[in-house]
Amino acid sequence: MIKIGILGGGQLGRMFLQNALRYPYELHILDPDPQAPCSGLTTFFTNGKLTDYQTVIDFGKNVDVLTVEIENINVEALENLEKQGVKVFPQPNCLRIIQDKCLQKAFFKEHNIPTSEFLILENKTELIKNKDFYINFLPAFQKLAKEGYDGKGVQLLETEQDFSKSFETKSLLEKKVNVWKEISVMVARNSKGEVAVYEPVEMVFDPKLNLVDYLFAPQKFSNETIKQKAQKLALEVIEKMQMIGILAVEMFVEENGNILVNEVAPRPHNSGHHTIEACFTSQFDQHLRAIMNLPLGNTSLRSNSGMLNLIGEAGFEGNAHYEGLEEVLALPNVYIHLYGKQKTKSGRKMGHITVLGNSEIEIIEKIQFLKKSFRVIVD
């Protein structure tokens, strides 16, 4: 039987696996946490570090196709496995670019992909030493070059006073743009070069946590021009990267309709969770089709939809307890997805809820009701 290895056994691996069970493949998972959401869901769960060269080699050499659910992987090991004939999708060279936000931005610039202005900072000392230069670049977002995730490793620098909180290590300074809407477009590509692109979704962020709070699909502003421009841009990115697999392309839409690529993720993504129920082909199925070089699936939406992230409530840390399940399920066409994480803490992604509806208004009302009714607290 063909073996697929997944580097990372969190919620994305779990939802990938839930779908992949339908296929004639054996699923192997590597994760550093023995209690990861995927543990116990396959006989082939290995506990080990994704950043450790030998661990990744030992895991990867036993599978036919290797994929990821997280960017922070030992890329040298992946390059070596690729040389040994393991199919690694997304390819190591794509991962190398994407896992370093500075390289990612440079890639956009080099390939004429519109993106916000940026500077690369080696360290805090450089910033302080040349503060007069950098002041002119404010306000700007500072992003750690590597290992930022789920809103961590990102901060806004507005004035000179903020320089004192600068990250110590390599980072990216992105000039703040006037964002009208933040959107995301999922796009997939297989080894034959076939591509498939989803409708843009509109993301609404939690300003405190810097995480997606909820999203709408399709985007609420029904502007065909923006939709087409965004889809074209997403296709351009995946084709210029020659990437195989699914790619989330996050974008800023400015008030004048101008679109800038913010950043990309080479895997199923939070902004594609609604596709499970809202689209003919889920992002997890599309990723599987792409990496297995199968025909890609229909990306069309089957109805209007929204997705609400379920985040561990501030002030609660311990064994997760969910309040409001019955209220959620009393609503028609609402789908709860809990990730099987035993412990909750403030800001932790514990699950999501997808809602389907006939209109934007219905989606918004359902999401507002869910935000009031459902809580992730402790026992």
Add this chain to the structure above:
Amino acid sequence: MIKIGILGGGQLGRMFLQNALRYPYELHILDPDPQAPCSGLTTFFTNGKLTDYQTVIDFGKNVDVLTVEIENINVEALENLEKQGVKVFPQPNCLRIIQDKCLQKAFFKEHNIPTSEFLILENKTELIKNKDFYINFLPAFQKLAKEGYDGKGVQLLETEQDFSKSFETKSLLEKKVNVWKEISVMVARNSKGEVAVYEPVEMVFDPKLNLVDYLFAPQKFSNETIKQKAQKLALEVIEKMQMIGILAVEMFVEENGNILVNEVAPRPHNSGHHTIEACFTSQFDQHLRAIMNLPLGNTSLRSNSGMLNLIGEAGFEGNAHYEGLEEVLALPNVYIHLYGKQKTKSGRKMGHITVLGNSEIEIIEKIQFLKKSFRVIVD
């Protein structure tokens, strides 16, 4: 965490589990086959016989809610567990009736549920001894009272000559009716007494295997009267049984539009597989909602659909190999579900494919294409 135990770890258990992963429940499985489709998909898999009293007691006493994916369970053990406070759904008294086809028929008769004429046969000797009486009842289907499944334990007796092939043990003789269509209606009920009923589906049987070959949802004949009569009948059955969980009610439609209940299955059923992609709430999710006393979900169809069973091809026995995966996936809105069974043999249910489409014609054409393109053979 609330623990759900499932008696049986075959494909129905597997699909139940695939969906149930979204909920805050711990899933426990008992199956006699260590290689069952559910093995390896949960840490809490127990290998043991479902018909063994002590095995069922030992498994069941550790869970909060116990359900089944097969009827052939030790009911005494379930009754004992129920007394100990375990919630057993479907309830043992419903299982007791349903697992004996003679009791099932008697239940229909007692509660004025229309069903075909029948006789109960204690054994073959009785048939031979009173053959002059039984000849007048031909043609008739003979069904083993217990343990028939997937088309096994059923045969047609047409003439006196057929009496020699009679089953030896207790059986049911059902007078053959002129069936115009065979339909099935899924219906669910929770502990609050809330009910939810699906649209009837039309089943087309493989005459050799006596298994569902494929089905259409909604039923092809768009006759509102028949649809409403069938749904009303399904609701009547579950309410008269006071059953909790999901129930498949298989029916015969005679040419004059008369509907007879054929038999029922107190669990997710082959005739409800299309609900995973075709309905807002899948039969597996509905069953979970019913047994956990949660609000029942919307049963509406989201589009026309069909479902094709994938059966092990005659003449092939050994490690399963699937031919035509790429052709299947090249069709839009087609979903393959393989059950993870290592070994195939003639007539074994190895998976199914659901197709969605805009019209009956599209569904039929897709199913015909799939029947030609996909095969379950050996390595």
